[in-house]
Amino acid sequence: MASVFGLRFTPLCSRPSFHVSHTSIRLASFNKPNSLRLSSSHNISGVGVALLQKSCQISPRPQVSTPLTVVAAKGYKMKTHKASAKRFRVTGRGKIVRRRAGKQHLLYKKNTKRKLRLSKMHPVSRSDYDNVIGALPYLKVNRQAQ
CATH class of the missing domain: 4.10.410.60 (Factor Xa Inhibitor)
Structure with missing residues (x-):
């Protein structure tokens, strides 16, 4: 949970949370394994943060483990003379x-x-x-x- 201006916010999904200050936006948990791959944390704008949070709200991806099914090939397709x-x-x-x-x-x-x-x-x-x-x-x- 993060607190900004005395308010508490809970993270919406497994993405790293962001802290908003008066002059810049900085990434709170950049060293996590599921963190964003960004070239520089200083280039993030407020619009990008809002889009990340909205996309996380709209379609959270459920983690369902389905077994991988491998279909064996029948073999070589015969050619007609x-x-x-x-x-x-x-x-x-x-x-x-x-x-x-x-x-x-x-x-x-x-x-x-x-x-x-x-x-x-x-x-x-x-x-x-x-x-x-x-x-x-x-x-x-x-x-x-x-």
Whole structure:
């Protein structure tokens, strides 16, 4: 508690208390660990002291100790091989299908029946499933589909 002009004042919060005199303002408890970090105690004006006391009145900070929660990371995010993503599709039953080779050029010498057969989607062989799934990790595939 501080007394100025015969009046007693109680500190408003844990900030250091100030004494007001006729000519200057001086800091009473400057060596406390929670004291203000000021370059010079002579540069404090009366307005600054009023602002410090008002801010202390308006929002006193309650000391609540909450445990720190650490969230573990899931790991590395897999990347999709974009060239493979353009070449493979998944059917409704979960099979991986692909296009047949041989229908890009030199079509004049291929008969219509052959071109029609090459146009259809063809299922990927079981021996290549691991390679395709490795390139497309987020592909929703039924591994037991035949």
